Amino acid sequence: MITTRPTIPATRFVERLTAARRLAETAGVDAILVGVGADLRHLAGYPAMPLERLTMLVIPAGGAWSLVVPRLEATPARLCPPAASGDLPVVTWEEGDDAHALVAGLVRDAAGAIAGRGIQVAVSDDLPARHLLPLQQQLMGARFSVASAVLRELRMVKDPDEIALLTLAAHAADRVVAQIARGRLVGRTEADVADEVRERLIAEGHDEALFAIVGSGPNSASPHHEASDRVICAGEPIVLDIGGTLAGYGSDITRTLWVTGGDAAKGPDERFRHLFGVLHGAQAAARAAVRPGIACEAVDAAARRPIAAEGYGDAFFHRTGHGIGLEGHEEPYIIGGNTEALREGMAFSVEPGIYLVGEYGARIEDIVVCGPDGPIELNEAPRELYVVDG
Amino acid sequence: MITTRPTIPATRFVERLTAARRLAETAGVDAILVGVGADLRHLAGYPAMPLERLTMLVIPAGGAWSLVVPRLEATPARLCPPAASGDLPVVTWEEGDDAHALVAGLVRDAAGAIAGRGIQVAVSDDLPARHLLPLQQQLMGARFSVASAVLRELRMVKDPDEIALLTLAAHAADRVVAQIARGRLVGRTEADVADEVRERLIAEGHDEALFAIVGSGPNSASPHHEASDRVICAGEPIVLDIGGTLAGYGSDITRTLWVTGGDAAKGPDERFRHLFGVLHGAQAAARAAVRPGIACEAVDAAARRPIAAEGYGDAFFHRTGHGIGLEGHEEPYIIGGNTEALREGMAFSVEPGIYLVGEYGARIEDIVVCGPDGPIELNEAPRELYVVDG
Numbered sequence: 001m002i003t004t005r006p007t008i009p010a011t012r013f014v015e016r017l018t019a020a021r022r023l024a025e026t027a028g029v030d031a032i033l034v035g036v037g038a039d040l041r042h043l044a045g046y047p048a049m050p051l052e053r054l055t056m057l058v059i060p061a062g063g064a065w066s067l068v069v070p071r072l073e074a075t076p077a078r079l080c081p082p083a084a085s086g087d088l089p090v091v092t093w094e095e096g097d098d099a100h101a102l103v104a105g106l107v108r109d110a111a112g113a114i115a116g117r118g119i120q121v122a123v124s125d126d127l128p129a130r131h132l133l134p135l136q137q138q139l140m141g142a143r144f145s146v147a148s149a150v151l152r153e154l155r156m157v158k159d160p161d162e163i164a165l166l167t168l169a170a171h172a173a174d175r176v177v178a179q180i181a182r183g184r185l186v187g188r189t190e191a192d193v194a195d196e197v198r199e200r201l202i203a204e205g206h207d208e209a210l211f212a213i214v215g216s217g218p219n220s221a222s223p224h225h226e227a228s229d230r231v232i233c234a235g236e237p238i239v240l241d242i243g244g245t246l247a248g249y250g251s252d253i254t255r256t257l258w259v260t261g262g263d264a265a266k267g268p269d270e271r272f273r274h275l276f277g278v279l280h281g282a283q284a285a286a287r288a289a290v291r292p293g294i295a296c297e298a299v300d301a302a303a304r305r306p307i308a309a310e311g312y313g314d315a316f317f318h319r320t321g322h323g324i325g326l327e328g329h330e331e332p333y334i335i336g337g338n339t340e341a342l343r344e345g346m347a348f349s350v351e352p353g354i355y356l357v358g359e360y361g362a363r364i365e366d367i368v369v370c371g372p373d374g375p376i377e378l379n380e381a382p383r384e385l386y387v388v389d390g
Numbered sequence: 391m392i393t394t395r396p397t398i399p400a401t402r403f404v405e406r407l408t409a410a411r412r413l414a415e416t417a418g419v420d421a422i423l424v425g426v427g428a429d430l431r432h433l434a435g436y437p438a439m440p441l442e443r444l445t446m447l448v449i450p451a452g453g454a455w456s457l458v459v460p461r462l463e464a465t466p467a468r469l470c471p472p473a474a475s476g477d478l479p480v481v482t483w484e485e486g487d488d489a490h491a492l493v494a495g496l497v498r499d500a501a502g503a504i505a506g507r508g509i510q511v512a513v514s515d516d517l518p519a520r521h522l523l524p525l526q527q528q529l530m531g532a533r534f535s536v537a538s539a540v541l542r543e544l545r546m547v548k549d550p551d552e553i554a555l556l557t558l559a560a561h562a563a564d565r566v567v568a569q570i571a572r573g574r575l576v577g578r579t580e581a582d583v584a585d586e587v588r589e590r591l592i593a594e595g596h597d598e599a600l601f602a603i604v605g606s607g608p609n610s611a612s613p614h615h616e617a618s619d620r621v622i623c624a625g626e627p628i629v630l631d632i633g634g635t636l637a638g639y640g641s642d643i644t645r646t647l648w649v650t651g652g653d654a655a656k657g658p659d660e661r662f663r664h665l666f667g668v669l670h671g672a673q674a675a676a677r678a679a680v681r682p683g684i685a686c687e688a689v690d691a692a693a694r695r696p697i698a699a700e701g702y703g704d705a706f707f708h709r710t711g712h713g714i715g716l717e718g719h720e721e722p723y724i725i726g727g728n729t730e731a732l733r734e735g736m737a738f739s740v741e742p743g744i745y746l747v748g749e750y751g752a753r754i755e756d757i758v759v760c761g762p763d764g765p766i767e768l769n770e771a772p773r774e775l776y777v778v779d780g
Contacts, residue, residue, distance in 0.1 A: 075612035
């Protein structure tokens with residue numbers, strides 16, 4: 001059992017930066033521009049705050065990378081592993097400077113261009129318009145694309161340290177599910193339970209509690225319902241979909257509960273039992289389908305087929321899963337039409353649901369890593385319907 | 391004293407949408423496209439999760455607004471006040487649909503154009519590249535700008551409900567400062583204290599704990615230091631800069647502590663006392679300068695002048711403040727060069743600092759609203775140096 005957080009060494013970030021530069025060259029991209037977010041954390045180990053001042057990792061295809069930061073963030077920037085080891089120069093700008101012009105200059109220098117014309121630039125997918133539009137202005141005529149087209153290879157396949165962190169996060173979330181399932185629920189609002197979930201996510205080892213969906217009664221049929229002032233009643237289901245981050249890596253688990261209030265007459269009705277049974281089988285089938293070489297869409301189909309066969313096809317109206325790592329949702333997406341073949345080390349959710357809108361619904365979600373011969377299941381919490389007193 | 395959260399009614403959102411449309415017309419913008427974030431919350435009261443699927447409020451200058459959402463988020467979207475009251479139609483798209491093409495079609499229809507040429511589009515400042523680049527592709531030839539150029543008027547001046555929410559958040563943060571100042575600090579890591587801050591921010595009424603800067607000893611001289619594994623020692627300062635959100639509105643307070651460990655010989659040295667005294671006077675001067683009609687840069691200068699006069703000019707190397715509301719940092723920025731005149735209802739931080747890099751530093755930060763005749767100070771925590779046993 002993994003109990004301590006692995007530390008990702010500076011050399012790993014240098015390897016990733018080197019790989020990113022090579023991928024840029026292969027793709028014919030002159031520079032990759034990485035703003036604050038998951039790509040920056042992945043390539044430089046720098047968990048910068050998403051503020052409005054420009055922080056940007058510049059990776060020219062042919063030249064030397066650098067990290068451009070506002071002066072008042074210079075100290076934390078210089079502490080990220082590749083900067084601390086002297087492998088990533090930090091360039092600072094002062095309040096009032098035009099930071100976008102500074103970055104554009106670095107790109108032009110690397111590309112040997114005077115204006116922007118002919119330059120190909122890839123920007124991190126989450127770069128906000130407040131930075132992208134001024135960069136486009138400064139590099140007039142350059143062609144911009146999303147960096148995921150270049151970096152996806154690097155981000156999708158996780159190394160053993162990353163899998164260890166995802167596992168720690170998954171186990172922490174498992175413990176929270178168990179704690180909530182044995183606690184009081186009936187008579188409390190969803191929002192109150194969600195607050196407890198957030199506290200417990202932190203207490204169990206997450207650095208951040210990111211979401212706590214508590215969908216009770218009819219709200220269980222709304223997949224992205226969060227948590228409302230609705231009071232939980234005996235005799236209804238609760239979809240509990242929770243997650244946070246641990247050293248940047250996400251957890252994301254869903255279990256479905258049914259609260260009886262201690263009254264045996266208020267257990268799940270026949271229809272719900274049937275619906276849940278179908279869902280349970282579908283989720284197991286999708287997990288079992290995971291192996292190197294299988295297409296993402298085939299895993300999606302493995303979940304969808306048994307659900308459709310029982311007449312619930314229209315009631316499962318989202319994809320089966322999403323990749324997870326430094327972002328809660330990232331590639332690969334487990335969705336119809338995605339022919340990407342799974343490879344060893346890819347990590348993603350498997351989370352079919354059946355939703356009878358206005359009535360009730362259920363979802364089961366696990367984080368799974370594609371192992372050498374089949375699935376490696378990170379979550380250990382039981383997947384059955386949790387029939388509890390609440 | 392305000393103790394309960396005001397609810398912003400559906401009619402207010404319709405007024406804001408109407409005002410946004412009028413501002414778009416005035417600016418010659420054909421459509422405002424608002425992704426997930428503060429603008430969406432401000433205009434539609436919809437606190438959507440920042441996920442990768444496109445959620446977009448479309449406000450055509452001449453036509454009817456609509457909210458485009460993925461089907462699986464339709465239920466929460468329809469609960470936002472203007473949608474629930476029937477004033478904001480919700481348009482859903484299905485997994486696999488091209489949501490960017492859908493939005494581009496709405497823009498073209500409104501502008502009466504076939505391609506994108508000649509169309510002017512304003513996008514929310516935080517719209518990520520993953521949505522902006524495909525929209526640019528779909529509306530080839532259109533001119534894109536940031537929506538803040540159009541919406542800033544609406545966002546900068548707060549209404550009484552917004553000020554009430556900022557006040558509740560400020561008072562909650564004040565209580566956390568007081569609690570931390572009377573607790574144990576010496577011998578604990580900064581990160582451990584930061585965890586306690588986050589828990590207390592929630593316990594005191596925030597929905598989210600956003601940041602907890604705990605900069606001890608030399609880290610107090612790094613303005614955007616967060617919290618490290620450094621163990622706090624007796625005989626050094628701590629800059630505590632903390633904040634969260636309450637109903638979407640932010641708190642942000644900084645106080646400087648000096649921990650003695652109960653040893654009178656380990657109090658602040660003369661130089662620190664002098665530095666802090668200069669800072670204290672500068673922050674008070676900047677707050678006192680706040681009144682309708684004064685330029686933002688003049689408030690910045692009011693803080694900077696006394697600091698420079700004592701020879702610390704280079705040690706105060708960031709702006710004096712930033713607006714606050716549904717974003718932690720927003721307009722107006724209290725910075726040299728910003729000639730914007732303050733108006734009644736603008737809310738912002740006043741936070742000068744003096745940093746002797748490698749040694750120590752201090753900062754004092756309050757949230758201030760521009761009142762009819764002068765400053766309205768939202769924070770009530772004492773601004774003196776907190777000399778505590780720790």
